[in-house]
Amino acid sequence: MAVESLAQNPFPSLRGRLFGIAYRMLGSRADADDIVQEAWLRWNDADQASIASADAWLVTVTTRLSIDRLRRAQAEREHYTGPWLPEPIIEATVPPAEHALERASDVSLAFLTLLERLAPEERAAYLLREVFDYAFSEVAEVVGKTEAACRKMVSRARTRVQAERPRFDVSAAAHMRLLERFMVAARSGKLDDLRALFAEDALLLADGGGRVESVLRPIRGADRLARLYHVVARRLGERAEMHIAIVNGEPGIVRTLDGRIDTIIAVVTDGERITALYSVRNPEKLRA
The missing domain is CATH 1.20.140.160 (PhyR, sigma-like (SL) domain)
Structure with missing residues (x-):
């Protein structure tokens, strides 16, 4: 200054x-x-x-x-x-991996949630x-x-x-490969495939803000998360589609329902399994 x-x-x-x-x-x-x-x-x-x-x-x-x-x-x-999560910022196009990793260190939803x-x-x-x-x-x-x-x-x-704060150094390419596997498993709803993706102590925080149906407490554990996404797949069926996007500087997921954005998910991984998911469903935070 x-x-x-x-x-x-x-x-x-x-x-x-x-x-x-x-x-x-x-x-x-x-x-x-x-x-x-x-x-x-x-x-x-x-x-x-x-x-x-x-x-x-x-x-x-x-x-x-x-x-x-x-x-x-x-x-x-x-x-x-329920849990309060930051409003996500989405980038429409995927930037070079080094750009994503540089930004992810200080603007990820996981980091901003810790700052709360x-x-x-x-x-x-x-x-x-x-x-x-x-x-x-x-x-x-x-x-x-x-x-x-x-x-x-x-x-x-x-x-x-x-x-x-997670101490994993994961490349954007490895992160995206895991997200692709998760999207396939989440669409199929196969319990074994889903369970294999989550770390044993994996955590889900979901923010519906009382405006849409959402879990109101943190969910922890591979079995519980696998069962949750199994049920979601059965409920939503072909109405839901998932796409990879850059969520606060990191590869994440945008889920649409009947063509409208329904959920934005930031995913934390150790490179092999998902360790945490931050699921923003509050419509007020999805407008932008």
Whole structure:
């Protein structure tokens, strides 16, 4: 955040980073867009001649707005029906494998779901330091804490995230091959084929938001998951189709029902079996 000469309009070049911060903070595309729009309005109303760094000013405003919004959101999510999952971002075309793996490290649904366990300021400090690579002195300025306090927050957050974050280094090609096997098994509903795909302690989190039929509690275990997808295959039959798409930087699955998007599934794998599925079914999160 070094002092810089302000361009005539610096906002367009910074918009992507601002959205990236807000989305990772909130797990909602709509909320992130609102935050970025509010930051733009405040920038237009500010005395820009007195601002030494547009980058520093806009990142600070965006982060603090996100912290405030996340505090309200966390209170609202306490009354959410079933598990709450982030709103997925889908890429229509499959990018090169190295691109997918690069993005997957800090924007996957699994990672964003882990971040939900952090307090708002802790989450902001962790993201700015670990994902966006800001110095601790800069993080302290943004969140309004001392540098020592930020170091403690980031250290505590890093420990919590690393303790539960998957440690598998899986290529995009291997990931896609496993998804293709899963789609074949899910269409057939064959119990043995499904069971063979899941790790023994595989986990499913499904977000229907109380708007559509969905499991309301986490489901764990290969047998239980195989039986669930067996039943789903029998219920949906030929009405359902599955396609591979890039879900938050990783290969995932889009399921359509009667031609309309019904579910988006992010899949975590160790390269051989599925270890976790994050199934977003809430129609409000599938509109985009």
